Amino acid sequence: MDNALLNRQVVFFAGKGGVGKSTSAAAFALYAADQDRRVLLVSTDPAHNLADLFHTPIGGEGITRVAPNLDAVEVDVHRETHRYLDGVKENIRRTVRSTMLDEALRQIDLAAHSPGAAEAALFDRMVSLILEESQAYDLLVFDTAPTGHTVRLLTLPELMGTWVDGLLKRRHKRNRDYSHWLGDGEVPDDPLYDVLSRRRQRAAAMRDILLDDQTTAFVFVLVPEYLPITETRNAIRELADWDIHVRHLVVNKLLPEGVTDPFFRERLAREHRWLARIDEYFPDLHPLRLPLLPGDVDSREALDQVAREMARALDPGR
Ligand SMILES: Nc1ncnc2c1ncn2[C@@H]1O[C@H](COP(=O)(O)OP(=O)(O)O)[C@@H](O)[C@H]1O
Ligand SMILES: [Mg+2]
Structure with missing residues (x-):
């Protein structure tokens, strides 16, 4: 059964x-x-x-x-x-x-x-x-x-909100522009960009797994x-x-x-x-x-x- x-x-x-x-x-x-x-x-x-x-x-x-x-x-x-x-x-x-x-x-x-x-x-x-x-x-x-309270961590506005999208996009563009101006083609290190986008990807991947009934079960x-x-x-x-x-x-x-x-x-x-x-x-x-x-x-x-x-x-x- x-x-x-x-x-x-x-x-x-x-x-x-x-x-x-x-x-x-x-x-x-x-x-x-x-x-x-x-x-x-x-x-x-x-x-x-x-x-x-x-x-x-x-x-x-x-x-x-x-x-x-x-x-x-x-x-x-x-x-x-x-x-x-x-x-x-x-x-x-x-x-x-x-x-x-x-x-x-x-x-x-x-x-x-x-x-x-x-x-x-x-x-x-x-x-x-x-x-x-x-x-x-x-x-x-x-x-x-995880309790409902911790699951919420995956939906925190800082992680999932549209303003992160905007922020990431702006930083990405700025980084690209820098490398363009400098003419060396090398995108500068941007730790905040990396941290945010990595956290965001992890949260999204985890959400997909948790919310998929076929993948995850809570007993x-x-x-x-x-x-x-x-x-x-x-x-x-x-x-x-x-x-x-x-x-x-x-x-x-x-x-x-x-x-x-x-x-x-x-x-x-x-x-x-x-x-x-x-x-x-x-x-x-x-x-x-x-x-x-x-x-x-x-x-x-x-x-x-x-x-x-x-x-x-x-x-x-x-
Ligand atoms: N079906 C059972 N029959 C007898 N003792 C049990 C049974 N299930 C659990 N126990 C005992 O109950 C106690 C608590 O079990 P445990 O699995 O550690 O609970 P939880 O992880 O929910 O805190 C343990 O001492 C365990 O050996
Ligand atoms: Mg236990």
Whole structure:
């Protein structure tokens, strides 16, 4: 039924902390690799121990092979924030007049502590991975997703507005005129022009990828409880405002149907009511249901089990 998910090039797992994004992402990546897709799993969760899950030492900045067809990379949000701001500073150094430079750099240091800096940096790294690694892989799986707020970064007027077009065009013309006047045919270096046009191209390329349903999928993970359901509904609406349409849900940690203990019967009855609510709230989405395992998913064996459940949910005919 839902093998469409398998045919995407980029799949994001979104949802609140603790619902099982990292677990679902790893299980889906493993399943896709097993289906002969070349997969890169991008983990952004410092607490999520890929090394234990895959019985393979991984870490640092490099990409590591963790299973046949499956590579993984761990992205450190703290490191990315500093890398991102260093990049911004570098651009500023090349483009801002020296009288203003100290103040500009000070503002950027302050920005490191502003809400959203880490999110923006993480998103920047996602963009790099998607734009640069997509040749080597059929599928990139992320255990976290950009929010509507970060997607907005791609539509910022400074990046997409028509005045940038005008600015770029004018600078380009001026640069050409200079080289004409100088008669050496050499277009002068113009760092601001380069920075702006490069950023703009990246943003446009990323927008095309994110907004293309055939290329990218957002999977929301939730557990059958009131708050996660409400928050998922809000998050899906927020993304829709940016033209991103979520088509997949994972409902994780479902109790076994066969429980007999009155306590668990009560929990199960409750769960059924929330599942009905999920169907009502998200009539167009086919929830992939994953059972609650007896223990944490902290070993390759447990992950294999979740991957099998994922396979069953995605392809009930198998
Ligand atoms: N289906 C499941 N059964 C049992 N434990 C699970 C299941 N899915 C996730 N877990 C456990 O729940 C915790 C949170 O999962 P995780 O994938 O890290 O969530 P998130 O990435 O959304 O914060 C982890 O300890 C994980 O092992
Ligand atoms: Mg996680």
